[in-house]
Amino acid sequence: GAVVSQHPSRVICKSGTSVKIECRSLDFQATTMFWYRQFPKQSLMLMATSNEGSKATYEQGVEKDKFLINHASLTLSTLTVTSAHPEDSSFYICSAREAGDTGELFFGEGSRLTVL
Amino acid sequence: GQNIDQPTEMTATEGAIVQINCTYQTSGFNGLFWYQQHAGEAPTFLSYNVLDGLEEKGRFSSFLSRSKGYSYLLLKELQMKDSASYLCAVMDSNYQLIWGAGTKLIIKP
Numbered sequence: 020g021a022v023v024s025q026h027p028s029r030v031i032c033k034s035g036t037s038v039k040i041e042c043r044s045l046d047f048q049a050t051t052m053f054w055y056r057q058f059p060k061q062s063l064m065l066m067a068t069s070n071e072g073s074k075a076t077y078e079q080g081v082e083k084d085k086f087l088i089n090h091a092s093l094t095l096s097t098l099t100v101t102s103a104h105p106e107d108s109s110f111y112i113c114s115a116r117e118a119g120d121t122g123e124l125f126f127g128e129g130s131r132l133t134v135l
Numbered sequence: 136g137q138n139i140d141q142p143t144e145m146t147a148t149e150g151a152i153v154q155i156n157c158t159y160q161t162s163g164f165n166g167l168f169w170y171q172q173h174a175g176e177a178p179t180f181l182s183y184n185v186l187d188g189l190e191e192k193g194r195f196s197s198f199l200s201r202s203k204g205y206s207y208l209l210l211k212e213l214q215m216k217d218s219a220s221y222l223c224a225v226m227d228s229n230y231q232l233i234w235g236a237g238t239k240l241i242i243k244p
Contacts, residue, residue: 114178126234
C-alpha cells in the first residue's frame with residue numbers, strides 16, 4: 020500500500036516555542052491530507068483538512084492561528100504548532116488521500132509532542 | 136519488523152454477527168485501537184484495549200490477548216450502515232501507531 024511518513028516522530032520543546040511537523044506521501048500524490056490529534060486512550064480528533072495549493076479547512080474549536088498548516092506540494096503538508104504550551108502536548112497524526120482515488124486514506128506514524 | 140495482519144475483506148449478512156481478527160508483532164505495546172472508516176471519510180474511533188479481555192460497547196465488542204498478539208472486533212446485529220473498512224492499529228513502545236491495512240466489511244441484505 021501507499022506510504023505516508025511523518026517527521027519527527029517525537030519532539031520535546033519548551034513552552035513558547037514553535038514546532039513544525041512534516042507529513043509526506045512517499046509514493047503517491049496526495050491532493051488532500053488530514054491532521055489529527057489524539058490524547059491518551061481517546062479517539063483521533065480531526066483538526067483540519069489540508070488541500071494542496073489552498074487554505075486548510077479547520078474543524079470547529081481548532082485555532083487556525085495556532086496550528087498553521089501548509090500544503091505547498093502534492094507530497095508534503097506541514098503542521099506548525101506556534102507558541103506551544105503544555106496543553107498542546109499530544110499525539111499528532113496525519114493521513115493522506117491519493118489524487119483521484121476512491122477515498123482511501125493512508126496514515127502516517129504519528130508525532131508525539133511534549134511541551135515542557 | 137513490525138507487522139499488523141487483518142483480513143482484506145469479509146462479507147456478512149444483515150442482522151448477523153461478524154468477527155474481524157487482527158494479529159500483531161510490534162516492538163512493545165501501548166494499546167490496540169479499532170477504527171471504522173467509511174469510504175471517503177476520516178476514520179472514527181471504535182475501541183481501545185490495553186489490558187487482556189473483552190471490552191463491550193453496544194453492538195461492538197473488542198477482545199485482546201497480549202500474550203498471543205491477537206485482537207478481534209465483534210459486530211453484532213449487523214446493519215447496512217456497518218459496511219465500511221475496519222482498521223486495527225497498535226501503539227508501540229515509542230508511542231507510534233502501527234496500522235493494519237484494514238478489513239473491508241460488506242453487509243448483504
